[in-house]
Amino acid sequence: MQTILAYIAAALAEIAGCFAFWAWLKSGKSVLWVIPGIVSLIVFAWLLTRVDAAFAGRAYAAYGGVYIAASIFWLWVVERAVPDRWDLTGMVICLLGAGIILFAPR
Numbered sequence: 001m002q003t004i005l006a007y008i009a010a011a012l013a014e015i016a017g018c019f020a021f022w023a024w025l026k027s028g029k030s031v032l033w034v035i036p037g038i039v040s041l042i043v044f045a046w047l048l049t050r051v052d053a054a055f056a057g058r059a060y061a062a063y064g065g066v067y068i069a070a071s072i073f074w075l076w077v078v079e080r081a082v083p084d085r086w087d088l089t090g091m092v093i094c095l096l097g098a099g100i101i102l103f104a105p106r
Contacts, residue, residue, distance in 0.1 A: 003051050003053070006047050006051050007062070007063055007066040010048050010051075010066075011044075011066050011067045011069070011070030012070055013040045013041070013044035015071060017036075017039075017040030017041035017043075017044060018037070019074070020033045020037025021033070021034065048063060062101040062102035063098070065094040065095045068091055068094040069095055072091045
């Protein structure tokens with residue numbers, strides 16, 4: 001459960017950090033948006049080290065599915081664009097893959 005929470009928090013931190021740069025560079029917001037963006041990306045990197053995995057590559061691979069799901073959530077809640085069936089289908093497939101990577105017996 002701690003791993004899943006770390007992944008979810010990391011995904012939100014990464015998306016928020018990247019969105020801050022997007023807002024500055026693509027939406028004409030102040031360069032000051034970069035400051036919380038950098039802090040958020042540092043938090044993201046730290047949170048990924050909290051994941052219970054023996055290898056960084058496996059932790060990052062499994063995180064990819066969670067990141068995709070969080071991105072669809074961000075699209076819906078923050079950007080107010082309703083995900084379509086293809087967004088949701090792709091998200092489910094990615095989460096299944098992440099679950100296989102993370103929870104497969106080894």
